[in-house]
Amino acid sequence: MNESMLGIINATNDFTSLGNVTAHRSLAALPFGGRYRLIDFMLSNMVHSGIQSVAIFTGYENRSLMDHLGSGKQWDLDRKRDGLFVFTPNCQLEEEEFGSFSHLARNYDYFKRSRQEYVVVTNANIIVAMNFKPILHRHIATGADITEVQHAGRSLQTYILKKQLLMSLFEQYKDQGYYKLCDIIMEKRHEMHIHSYEFTGYTAVIDSIDSYYSRSMDLLRPEVWQQVFQPQAPVFTKVKDEPPARYRSCSKVRNAIIANGSIIEGTVEGSIVFRAVKVGAGTVIRGSIVMQKSQIGNNCILEHVILDKDVKIEDGTVLIGTPEAPYVVQKGMVQGALMKS
Template identity: 35%
Template sequence: MFIDAMGLILGDNKKITLGELSKPRALSAIPFGGRYRIIDYMLSNMVNSGIKNIGIHTYTKYKSLMDHLGTGSSWDLDRKNSGGLHILPPYVNSEATSVQGDEEMAGLLDFVRSSNASYVIMAASNVILNTTFTEFVEDFKACGADISVMYNRDGTKFGGPNYILDVDRRGWVKDMLFNPEKSSFTKSSMGIICMRRELLIDLIAEMMARGTNHVGIHSFVKKYDTLRVHAYEYKGLVLRINNVQSYFNSSMMLLNNQIRAELFWNGIPIFTKVKDEAPTLYSDDCKVTDAIVSDGCRISGNVTESILFRGVAVSKNCTIKNCVIMQDVHISDNCYLENVILDKNSVVRPGVKLVGHKDYPVVIGKGAIV
């Protein structure tokens, strides 16, 4: 399987914030699914499509992202000669006091120019799915479009930001609405587009010349009035991380066997950074039901309908219900947690009770002591 295309993933989104979860890291570096980061899914989709030259464009808080991606070896992207994984932070010199728009876009333009691929697949980082882009690219070639955009029909259930497409019978985009209160259209853009590499170079250069200070997927889709923009429907499972509520709800959806099977067990692997740890230790008096538990955990309490990342410690007489507990969190004795998101390296002191609502979970930031 090989696509004559380069990949470009936007590692952050200025319109999306997840509060304490996105405060210390880029959106794409937020942990999701027990052992993964959000970027693992889109990066794996591109690798599984045969794309071997992939850039990650980011402009702030990219330390966690760089630590996770490393050389790209976990995705077979540590290439000696050509291609590979490229982190694209903004160009900033010693005289700059902040990241300006032209500095943000200069590195992106240089990366696109350096490739010899015919096409570019450009994707946002807040969409979680498991697929390959072979059919998407073939549809783009067949329809004669300048730009193709992927959409599905259930994006509004994850909340905003949401871009709704008005598409005619032949699949051409006629209009695009941002977070409409009422709309008869159901086609929600997934933030994944395909175009010829030369066209992307021209569009970025034009944006820089006009003083545009940010690159976004939908700034290209908005060109429907001057370019031929075609819509491609994706009918598989799509999860979107648009806010804390959608992050929590999407995480809880993984406890459903059918959803988990479609995301992880459809024959297409999702790759992530390899960490070798001991199996989880379950004490004789613990009780774990309907939970995803990663390796390296130590469980002595009760865990129900929750997701535990690596190295989590649940002490005696604790109850964990409907929670997302990230890496290396320590929960002391006699605690009760329900509808809570605990970021990594947090500590919950003995006897603490935290109860949120399923639509408004309690979020504890990275390294906090509660």
């Protein structure tokens, strides 16, 4: 029996609740966990599941995502046959016409030529370590039309179905007014054989600043870290050539993730610090996320803060947020002591 799978990752989702952190990038390219992007997790899952052909459908803000993905080499998807395929939107379409089914239908020939029998359809904003092979075996054993993956009773909008069925849905969607695959599943749940597969491992869906912050902080818990970053199934990402992090004699670090290339002179507690970040002497950072290449001066206090890339925090600045409403500083901004919050 042909049990080969084709992977489809929908990277078109955009949530206004994420505010400034997705103003200049795709949600799929949002930095996460110190050195990764959101899409790395689901893309790595597919590779570990033996999927050798992956199609990614992007939205309009896709420059950083395209730069990150490159040829797919980091995921062993730079192949002569199959490999990584990135499909960008048609810029001539009206925004309200732009949806994942529109993407898929415009690239119908790609699916027609592919040799895989089954398709995995999922989103780019899910943090999970999931192998699709057991789900496919359950799908085949139950004889389902579609298998829907759930976590704690909530749909992850992750589906396995035969490629031929997906193609037939493409042909019908315009006439019947469907926008995405999940729309069909919701409406035709009683007409099709839809099997629910309950995934019990750690799962996080990033769709707001609150979920981004809280799920990032989850990684500081050993039991979560061990579920997300498994030795037998590493999360692949674009490699950056940075030296190891440097800790000055005056630094204090406790329960934190510090990426390579960073220089720490102050105190970092319960925080995530990305690559090439400078933390000045006398500075205290607690419960915060500091993205790559941000520069934090001396004698600053940052609590429950999210700093985007290339932010500069001047000496003596105080920025205070809360776990429920973290203080967010936009990419490339300069924050000084007179602007403290």
